[in-house]
Every structure is written in structure tokens, then in C-alpha cells.
Amino acid sequence: MRNYPWTHTTQCTEILPSIGDKLCVYTNASFSNGRGISIFTTPKLAEEFANLPAFKDQSALKDVNVDSGAWYAHELPGKGVGLLANKSLKSKDRVTAYTPALIAHLEGDLGTMEREKWYRLAISQLPDATQHAYLQLAFVYGQDIIRVQDIVKANTFQLHVGGQNHLAVFPETSRLNHACSPNAQYYLDPGLLTHFVHATRPIALDEEITISYTSPLDLTEVRQQHLQDGFLFTCTCSRCTNQEATDDTVETIQRLQAALNDWSESSHGTPKLAETVLSLYRREGLEGFLDIPYGFAALAYNAVGDSKEAEKFARLAQESILLKDGPWTPNMQIWNELLKDPMKHWSYKRRM
Numbered sequence: 001m002r003n004y005p006w007t008h009t010t011q012c013t014e015i016l017p018s019i020g021d022k023l024c025v026y027t028n029a030s031f032s033n034g035r036g037i038s039i040f041t042t043p044k045l046a047e048e049f050a051n052l053p054a055f056k057d058q059s060a061l062k063d064v065n066v067d068s069g070a071w072y073a074h075e076l077p078g079k080g081v082g083l084l085a086n087k088s089l090k091s092k093d094r095v096t097a098y099t100p101a102l103i104a105h106l107e108g109d110l111g112t113m114e115r116e117k118w119y120r121l122a123i124s125q126l127p128d129a130t131q132h133a134y135l136q137l138a139f140v141y142g143q144d145i146i147r148v149q150d151i152v153k154a155n156t157f158q159l160h161v162g163g164q165n166h167l168a169v170f171p172e173t174s175r176l177n178h179a180c181s182p183n184a185q186y187y188l189d190p191g192l193l194t195h196f197v198h199a200t201r202p203i204a205l206d207e208e209i210t211i212s213y214t215s216p217l218d219l220t221e222v223r224q225q226h227l228q229d230g231f232l233f234t235c236t237c238s239r240c241t242n243q244e245a246t247d248d249t250v251e252t253i254q255r256l257q258a259a260l261n262d263w264s265e266s267s268h269g270t271p272k273l274a275e276t277v278l279s280l281y282r283r284e285g286l287e288g289f290l291d292i293p294y295g296f297a298a299l300a301y302n303a304v305g306d307s308k309e310a311e312k313f314a315r316l317a318q319e320s321i322l323l324k325d326g327p328w329t330p331n332m333q334i335w336n337e338l339l340k341d342p343m344k345h346w347s348y349k350r351r352m
């Protein structure tokens with residue numbers, strides 16, 4: 001087929017000034033065993049998408065877009081639909097792995113109604129089941145005439161492809177509600193166009209599975225503002241309702257991390273301080289973000305010449321990064337370098 005891998009005639013906007021190119025709707029209705037995918041992007045970026053393993057490698061998505069048996073969707077008081085555990089889950093167990101129904105190039109040129117027209121075309125070209133799943137999702141403003149964009153607003157994750165930020169909506173994954181001490185963590189794989197979610201601590205049968213929509217190390221007011229601006233809700237989780245205690249701990253963590261980051265002669269960074277930070281993360285329920293304190297601990301131990309402990313924490317930091325950022329991220333490389341030979345690492349005996 002001339003237009004391969006796209007299954008529909010490509011329709012495009014005029015050239016948009018801020019992009020210097022047109023945006024077109026590219027649909028592959030048979031993508032991933034008939035789940036389908038629609039991408040609103042430039043012709044050049046569409047070529048990049050078409051060359052990704054998600055399109056090129058038949059087996060790349062073999063365990064993606066399948067029921068993991070880990071979750072079920074259920075209505076929850078005051079939160080709409082959420083995902084609950086279908087069985088007890090261990091830390092690192094996979095919860096979901098799905099590709100998006102819709103991907104859209106980030107732009108500010110189109111008017112709201114014009115953008116809605118293009119997004120609607122993108123959704124209308126998807127197979128019925130995927131269209132239906134998309135159109136059932138939560139929205140923020142509730143106006144029918146901009147429903148498709150409203151769903152993007154409430155459910156979007158950012159996906160970088162070809163150096164460009166795109167908005168992406170993953171229908172099943174979108175049902176995960178927010179918590180400031182989430183029990184799951186996610187990352188996006190740009191090659192597979194897949195959003196992966198894993199448990200970060202044990203989750204009991206029927207317990208809600210949550211991710212964080214905002215930085216859990218921001219002060220409560222900042223987190224609440226972000227959730228209000230982005231999703232129009234007020235968080236009532238225990239960290240938000242215990243604002244004073246939470247903010248005290250966040251400030252302590254920031255202060256101790258600054259000390260651990262200080263590599264001057266007068267630094268107060270020690271392994272004990274790093275262990276304190278680690279215990280504060282755990283106390284706050286931030287198991288999905290332990291790459292940071294594990295990393296500080298690796299460096300703090302290496303700095304006093306304890307290369308065995310440094311290796312242990314560098315490995316733990318890598319395990320955390322695998323759940324939070326994915327295997328290809330530069331942070332993995334940082335710890336690979338320490339693990340290659342801790343005694344030759346810049347941090348070795350730096351604080352002795």
C-alpha cells in the first residue's frame with residue numbers, strides 16, 4: 001500500500017506558523033491486533049513514528065495491550081472510575097502496558113474548534129471498540145462541543161518522539177487516579193509507544209492502584225494548585241490532609257538532599273544523612289521515587305570509601321529507575337559508571 005502503514009487517506013491542516021509545517025491525521029486501524037492508533041503530527045514526524053519498533057517489529061508489542069490480570073475498573077466515591085487490584089501484587093509487578101488511542105503534536109496555532117475538528121477526525125478513524133473506550137473517558141470542563149479535547153486535557157501523558165513533545169491518551173491506563181503517596185509508578189517507552197505501570201509496594205486485593213500526577217516532593221499548596229489547574233480536583237489523600245507534617249518532611253528532605261549534594265570541603269553529607277533521607281521517603285510512601293535517595297546513598301558511601309555499600313545502593317537506584325524512567329535513560333548510565341569500578345569513580349573517598 002502506497003501510504004503504508006497508514007490505513008486512511010491522510011488529511012492535513014494548512015502550514016502552521018509556529019511549527020513551519022502542516023499537521024495531518026495518520027491512522028493505522030489494524031495497529032496492535034486491531035486496537036488501532038491515530039497520530040496528529042507533521043509528515044516528517046509521521047515517518048519517524050512509522051519507523052519505530054512499535055510499527056516495524058511484529059513481536060515488539062506481544063505482551064502489550066493484553067489483560068495483565070492485575071486490575072479491574074470500578075466507580076469510587078468522589079473520584080469517578082479508578083483501577084483496583086484484581087489480586088495481591090508485589091512491588092515491581094506489572095499493572096498495565098498499553099499503547100495510546102490518540103497522539104497529538106503539541107501546538108498553539110489552532111483555534112479550539114479547529115483543533116476539535118482534527119482530533120474528532122483522528123478518533124473517528126479508529127476501530128469502534130477503541131473509539132468507544134476513548135469517548136467514555138473522564139473530562140474536565142464537560143462541554144460536548146469540545147469533548148475530544150476535554151478528554152485529552154483530563155487524561156494526557158507526554159510522549160517525546162523525534163525530539164517533539166506529543167500528547168498521548170491511553171484509554172485503560174487513564175483510569176488510574178492520583179495519590180501523593182502512590183503505590184504504582186509509570187514510564188513511557190517512546191520506541192514501543194507504550195505506557196508501562198508497575199507496583200512500587202505490595203498492593204492488596206481490591207486496594208486502589210494509584211500514580212502521582214504531580215511531583216510528590218512539592219509542598220502541599222503547589223501540588224494542590226497543579227491538580228486544580230490541570231484536573232480540576234482537590235486531593236484528599238493523607239499527605240494533603242496532614243499538610244503541616246507533610247510540608248515539614250518535604251522541607252527536611254530538600255534540606256538534607258542539598259547537604260548531600262554539597263561536595264565542598266565543608267560538606268555535611270554522610271551515609272547516615274543519606275539513610276535518614278531514605279527513611280523519610282519510605283515514611284511518606286514515596287517508594288516509586290527511591291532512585292533519588294538510593295543515588296545519594298551510593299555516592300555518600302563511596303565518598304567515605306565504602307565501595308560495597310555504594311554498589312548496593314547504585315544497583316537499587318537502577319532498579320528504581322527501571323520502574324520510573326525506563327532502561328534507556330541517562331540516569332542508568334550514571335550508575336553503570338559507578339558500578340564499573342567504584343574505586344575509580346569521582347566520588348570515591350571524596351569526603352575523607
Ligand SMILES: C[S@@+](CC[C@H](N)C(=O)[O-])C[C@H]1O[C@@H](n2cnc3c(N)ncnc32)[C@H](O)[C@@H]1O
Pocket residue numbers: 078079080081082137138139140154155174175176177178179231232233234235236
Ligand atoms: C486521568 S482521570 C482518572 C480516571 C477518572 N477517575 C475516570 O473516571 O476516568 C483524571 C480525573 O480523575 C479524577 N481524579 C483522579 N484522582 C483523583 C483523586 N485523588 N481525587 C479525586 N478525583 C480524582 C479527577 O476528576 C481527574 O480529572
